[in-house]
Amino acid sequence: MNQTNSLPVNPPANYETSAWKWMRYSAFLLIPLVWGHIILQDVVVGVHAIGNDPLGYVAQRWASYGWRIYDALLLGFAFAHGVNGLRQVAQDVIHKPVARKILNWGLFFFWLVITLVGAVALIAGVRQMP
Template structure:
């Protein structure tokens, strides 16, 4: 927030002041920082799997190889893969859920029932899938 250049009006965007709405304030900041992190994380993930590996070459063997087999000890590389996916999973799910919440609020926010039902489904689905993904990343891939 620098001084304004002479003769120009500069609008400033700031998170909501602390005392007013802590949740919205935190989410506002979270969306920006997680977005910056996800740009790096998600684009490298997408680029690696779709361009370097190639969609047609992705196999279950690759998953087992990268994640390490369930019930067996893992090496540093496999730990790094899991940490990388864990970071994307957590950040992307929270970022996505909050994004959907804002959109739903804008378009169906005046209809409390529709809003609650819609968000209930989205959050339930996202949370279940996130728990499944987290458990899979903790335990590893089951070899066929």
Template sequence: MAASHRTARVVSPVRPRFDVAVWSYMRWSGVLLIPLAFGHLAIMHLINNVHVIDACFVYYRWAMVGWRVYDALLLWLAYIHGLLGLRYVIDDYVHQPGLRRGLKGLAVVLGVALLTVGSVALVGGVRVTELPGGC
């Protein structure tokens, strides 16, 4: 009995369904992110770059709803993909249950905060009235 107690000790709760869902999400979002992220890099970091981009550039870009949808897809798919990847890294290298839970909790808080902030900006758009010269 004592031996079985020892072997039955569970370090972290196993959630197979959640893990399978994450496994699937990482692959599907990853494949979708290839055209989305590569396209974003080509348009915003190569064809255009930080030397031509400013608030007015974003204002005219976001005047087309399609680009806001594109950016929203990129924001949600990429950031959740990234944080779930971080979850794998935490599981691989952090073995103290308390620290592991704490770091994962921090990742969830970060995810909720940044996805909220990013989505508010995408819906609200560029506040041109706050710019002295306008656009």
């Protein structure tokens, strides 16, 4: 029972294999990115500390291009990882090729729209209120 006989397999070089690898490679990058983000924002700073002037807080943070790049990496890697994870979970219950095609395209557009919404704000920055 202590040993598993490993069976060498040669997975085809298709989209699903790339997605499988992507989930694992992105995990290594997401550990420092996401943990850094939540430890800083949720624990060290905390949502109450930014409450007096939330827009000012974001504007100050995004005044640094370093933080904007950090947030862009979070947006790019974390959300793609999440949507592909959702796709994997959904494929446990969606088996028909046509339904999977609809699922894949639906989630692709969902990913695209939300990513673009985030990217617009990240590039444009905080809107000055009159």
